[in-house]
Amino acid sequence: MNLTQAQLAKYMDHTLLKASATADQIDAVVAEAIKYGTASVCVNPYWVPRVSKALAGFGVATCTVIGFPLGASTTETKVFETRDAIAKGADEIDMVINIGELKAGNDDVVRNDIRAVADATHEGGKLLKVIIETALLTDEEKTRASKLTVEGNADYVKTSTGFSTAGATAPDVALMRKAVGPDFGVKAAGGIHTLADAYAMIEAGATRLGVSASVAILEEAARQ
Structure with missing residues (x-):
């Protein structure tokens, strides 16, 4: 794989x-995102409000996290957080599922939790990403969580x-991609530190990368 710096930034x-x-x-971080043209800034x-104002007009989205990092907030709290974040300028919402309920096999609870946040997100015309916390799941649970998403x-x-x-x-990204099919979004996040890491995730099926080491990776891409 050989993407340009600008392609990888997106x-x-x-x-x-x-x-x-x-x-x-x-x-x-906002200044770096504007300089390199990343898809979003996630805070x-x-x-x-601060990030949304600073990014206005630059074509970089404002992303935030809901029920983070444990996922064990009530659905009502997640919905409130989502609506509040959108009202204050968020374009993309990354929510954490109720991991314990997934592991207990309570799929309806997990699905309804996701759907409530999805409805609140889409009412605002925004985008929802659902964090399943793969490190805590078996392969069967990862597949089930992906399908529930x-x-x-x-x-x-x-x-x-x-x-x-x-x-x-x-391997987790590939498993998730298989579970959701070819057209659904898959975001890989956590532990992506090098250009090789980024390419491995994209080749496995990721369409978005959550990265704090963006600048180092993009500078490495420019040297290729």
Whole structure:
């Protein structure tokens, strides 16, 4: 695989989700996203108004996270968070599923949780990605969670928060791609640090990458 720097940038959600992130650090990530033309900047909900304002007119989306990072908020809370984030400028919503309910086999609960957030997201004309936290799941659970994401009317299924025991792997991305079919979005996130990592995820079926090391990867791409 050999993408140009600009092509690769369009796969990337340039991400800063650390609890310790300061306004200056958020602003730096925004400036990098504008410079390189990434798909989005992904931040915690508090920073959405600042990021959305700074990105206006640059063609870079504002992405935020909901029920993050554990997924165990109530559905009502996730819906409120989603509507609030959209009202304040979010273009894309990355929600975490209820992982415990998935593992217990309560698929209806998981599907309804996703659907409620999907409805709130789509009412605002925005995009929903659903984080299933692959590091905590068996292959059967990863497949089931991916299918529930489709059934819940989301737009993407996403591997990881980046805050659990491990991040994305190419085999997990391939498994998820197989589960959702060829036309559904798949986002790989967590542990993508090099150009080789990024290419491996794309080749496995990822259509979006959640990356904090975006600049290093894109600079590496420019040297190819």
